[in-house]
Each structure stands twice: as C-alpha cells, then as structure tokens.
Amino acid sequence: MNLLLLFDEDFLPDGTARLTGRRAQHAREVLRAEPGEVLRVGRVGGLVGTGEVLENSAGLLRLSVQLTEPPPPRAGVDLLLAIPRPKALKKVLPAVASLGVDRVVLVNAARVEKSYFDSKVLAPDFIQELLLQGLEQARDTHLPEVLVRERFRPFVEDELEAVLGPRALRLLPHPPAHQPLTATRVGTAPRVLLAIGPDGGWVPFEASLLEAHGFQPFTLGPRILRVETAVPVLLGQVALLRDNIPPPEGPLRT
Amino acid sequence: MNLLLLFDEDFLPDGTARLTGRRAQHAREVLRAEPGEVLRVGRVGGLVGTGEVLENSAGLLRLSVQLTEPPPPRAGVDLLLAIPRPKALKKVLPAVASLGVDRVVLVNAARVEKSYFDSKVLAPDFIQELLLQGLEQARDTHLPEVLVRERFRPFVEDELEAVLGPRALRLLPHPPAHQPLTATRVGTAPRVLLAIGPDGGWVPFEASLLEAHGFQPFTLGPRILRVETAVPVLLGQVALLRDNIPPPEGPLRT
Structure with a gap:
C-alpha cells in the first residue's frame, strides 16, 4: 500500500480523519506508524497529501490530514x-x-x-x-x-x-x-x-x-x-x- | 492451452509422439480429441505444426506429428x-x-x-x-x-x-x-x-x-x-x- 485512501465518511468536522477496520489494522501491523509519523494519504475522488498520525491504537487510526496535490493524470x-x-x-x-x-x-x-x-x-x-x-x-x-x-x-x-x-x-x-x-x-x-x-x-x-x-x-x-x-x-x-x-x-x- | 508442447523424449523412432501425464490428461479431458482430429503442437526449442491424434485413451496420447513452421519471433x-x-x-x-x-x-x-x-x-x-x-x-x-x-x-x-x-x-x-x-x-x-x-x-x-x-x-x-x-x-x-x-x-x- 503506497497510499492510504480516505473516504468522505472518515473525516470529522475538525478536518482530522478517523479510520477503523482493514486500513487501521494495516497502519498498525504493517506500517507500524507511531504518533508524529507522516503517512501518504489520498481522498477517494480527490487530492493526495499527508496524514500525520495522532493516534494508532487497537483498531483506531487518527490522522491530521493535509491534501495538497492532484493524483496522477488519467490515462484517457x-x-x-x-x-x-x-x-x-x-x-x-x-x-x-x-x-x-x-x-x-x-x-x-x-x-x-x-x-x-x-x-x-x-x-x-x-x-x-x-x-x-x-x-x-x-x-x-x-x-x-x-x-x-x-x-x-x-x-x-x-x-x-x-x-x-x-x-x-x-x-x-x-x-x-x-x-x-x-x-x-x-x-x-x-x-x-x-x-x-x-x-x-x-x-x-x-x-x-x-x-x-x-x-x-x-x-x-x-x-x-x-x-x-x-x-x-x-x-x-x-x-x-x-x-x-x-x-x-x-x-x-x- | 493453445499449443501442445512436445519434448524430445516424447518422440518415437517412427516420428510419432507418445505422451502421458498432464498433457495426455488435458488432451482427453479438456480437448476431448478423438482419433483423426488434428491438434496444434510444437517441439520445445523447435518448430510448430500439427499432431493428428492416433490414440487418446486413459493416460496415453499418440500423435502423428508434422512440424513445419517457425515459432513466433523472439522479443529480443x-x-x-x-x-x-x-x-x-x-x-x-x-x-x-x-x-x-x-x-x-x-x-x-x-x-x-x-x-x-x-x-x-x-x-x-x-x-x-x-x-x-x-x-x-x-x-x-x-x-x-x-x-x-x-x-x-x-x-x-x-x-x-x-x-x-x-x-x-x-x-x-x-x-x-x-x-x-x-x-x-x-x-x-x-x-x-x-x-x-x-x-x-x-x-x-x-x-x-x-x-x-x-x-x-x-x-x-x-x-x-x-x-x-x-x-x-x-x-x-x-x-x-x-x-x-x-x-x-x-x-x-x-
């Protein structure tokens, strides 16, 4: 996984994202991302950017997300x-x-x-x-x-x-x-x-x-x-x- | 399987080929080739051509083989x-x-x-x-x-x-x-x-x-x-x- 994909429903009103399930498990068991670390993230249908890990505990990943770049161009x-x-x-x-x-x-x-x-x-x-x-x-x-x-x-x-x-x-x-x-x-x-x-x-x-x-x-x-x-x-x-x-x-x- | 591959050891001195194992099984169960039918065959490292089915019984496929054409050109x-x-x-x-x-x-x-x-x-x-x-x-x-x-x-x-x-x-x-x-x-x-x-x-x-x-x-x-x-x-x-x-x-x- 080179990009952690976020869905609209992952976002909280304060702009942070809160993930559970497979992606949270991947972040904990494979990426072993500690609070403070920065992951590459993207919003489905939207921009890509970074997600700073705020919390990565059993079954829950909280990120502070900055989406700044367009995804790769389409193949047409x-x-x-x-x-x-x-x-x-x-x-x-x-x-x-x-x-x-x-x-x-x-x-x-x-x-x-x-x-x-x-x-x-x-x-x-x-x-x-x-x-x-x-x-x-x-x-x-x-x-x-x-x-x-x-x-x-x-x-x-x-x-x-x-x-x-x-x-x-x-x-x-x-x-x-x-x-x-x-x-x-x-x-x-x-x-x-x-x-x-x-x-x-x-x-x-x-x-x-x-x-x-x-x-x-x-x-x-x-x-x-x-x-x-x-x-x-x-x-x-x-x-x-x-x-x-x-x-x-x-x-x-x- | 678009080509039945034959190895040197499959060939008998009379020019026919005799196959057992996976390829004979494939010819019987998937191709269901009856005697008289012609299969596309190739000799490993050599030419491609046709193999007329002489016998296709339990575990044994016998073919009359004509190898006439070169395989596709190499990719280089x-x-x-x-x-x-x-x-x-x-x-x-x-x-x-x-x-x-x-x-x-x-x-x-x-x-x-x-x-x-x-x-x-x-x-x-x-x-x-x-x-x-x-x-x-x-x-x-x-x-x-x-x-x-x-x-x-x-x-x-x-x-x-x-x-x-x-x-x-x-x-x-x-x-x-x-x-x-x-x-x-x-x-x-x-x-x-x-x-x-x-x-x-x-x-x-x-x-x-x-x-x-x-x-x-x-x-x-x-x-x-x-x-x-x-x-x-x-x-x-x-x-x-x-x-x-x-x-x-x-x-x-x-």
Missing part, C-alpha cells in the same frame, strides 16, 4: 472487456485501476462461460475492493467506474454510445487483423476505447458488430496472450503512443 | 528482475515466457525479503512449469533461460556482461528519472536488457551500480506499479518501440 482510456474467468478478473481489475483507466464495461460474449456470472468477483463490493488495491498501489484516488452487462449485442447497439462516449478512438485487438498499433491516430485521440475479447477471442459476429460500431481492428502480433497479460501490454502501449508521461522536469540522471 | 529482450514475492513470480514467469523474453536473471536486492529464497516457486522444476504455461499460451516453443542469483553486486560486477551480453541497450525503469522511454535508441538496439526492481524499487546503491554498468534510467510515469503489472507494460512498450510485429501480410479488414 476506457475498456470494453469480455468477462474474464474470475481468477483473471482478480488480477485485471487492480491493474486497470493502477493504470488510470476511467471506465470498464464487463460484457458477456459467446466465449464467456456462463458460470462466471455467479462468481463473487462480480459483486460490486468485491469489484470496489480490487479497484481500491490498484489505487493504493499507484497512489491514485480516482475509482474507475465498472459496469457489468449480461447481453453483448444490446449493449453495443443501444448503450455503448451513451456510456463510453462518441468521441473515443475505438480499437479492437483482434488476431485476424494485420495492421499493428501505430501512433497515427492513437496519439491525438481525445480518448481511447479498447475492446478486449475473452480467451479464444471475439467470435466473428461480435467482431463484425464492433467493427460496424467504429472499432478498428489491429494485431498484437502472433503471440496469443492471456487477458491478464494483454490488458497491461495494451494499456502500456496506448500510454506510450499517447505520450501519457509528464514532460521532463529535470535533467536525466547520468 | 532480457530481464534482470529483483526476485518478486512468490505470488507475483507465479504471474510474471508465464507472462515473460508468453511475451518471448530470452533470459531472466532473478536477482537478490536490498528490498527483496530473504524468505523468498525458500519459496518453492524458485525451484527449477516449478520455474519450468510456469514457463511452459506461458509458451503453451503464446504458441511459442522457446523456453526462456532463468537464472537465480543470491548476490546482487557480484552478479552485476562479475557476471552480467558474460550472461546478458555486452551489446544490449540497458534500461532502468526508475522513479527518480524524468526521461520517458522513447524510440530514440530502443528501436534500433540489437537487444534490450531491462532491470526491474523489487516493490519499493532499487535502493540508491543498486541503482547507482546499475547506472555505472551502463543502465539508462527512465520514468514509467507517476504511477507506481506492481511488478506483475510493470513487466507486461514494459515489455509491451519495448515491443512497440522495436516494432516487433510482423509487417502487414494483407489488407486491413474494414
């Missing part, structure tokens, strides 16, 4: 993601949050096993917990929005435009394509929307429907990747193409 | 990787194999917990099993070479040059750096060697020693990533910069 990316197997989703959601994705629509697809819908990983509380892990890791405060949709075609035809916006560059990593990902359009697009299929890929009907809705197919190369590998690979590549790295603030260390 | 990348926690290593090694990395040196570092050396994940058989999973996923046959080194400084000073080669572009993702990764040199380097630190990063002594040995620091941006996320992000970015994707062989589907 949304994902339309065929629901991965639960074990993969537990890896993907923290990664997605840590990489600054704004929205994830977890959608059914022909090659998604029906049993995945019964997984506890799709419960809103479980999803939020996985996202918070990613934010704590990356020192971000912006919770991605995650939607689950059980019907692929109605989502693409009726909802996609409203939920994921008309202005994004829509990209479809799809093995039959031959065109690699290039900077040509990615670098200047206001947003990027990636449609990442299930193990085995989108079936032809799904790929065609996505292409009919503006998704441009490209190849990731001849290697077939697991979704938990493909997601960070793709997000890293899009970030690089969008130059989503702050400009140099000082000389390169030599 | 090696990793010097501070030993991650065992749970992360179990994710990183399959990903590394699936992304075509040639060599991984798992090295001790100041922020590596000593207990990691006792983990069963570092046993050669366990490492090989994780690598094979990655190859089966990516349809590759080339097993990465993995070395474990318990002493950081002697490895960097005395062994690195011989083991990882003098001609690689050496890169050090390191938060204090301000320079982002660019195509300037990555695109044309004969090989790339990435030095990826542990959770919490390389300590200053380690980073300085690496820089003294030619590693150029760069920033991944303000987000602190888990090693299992950072590795695919970085390998994806290096692949993109090296344009490690085969040239278009046909028109882009529209």
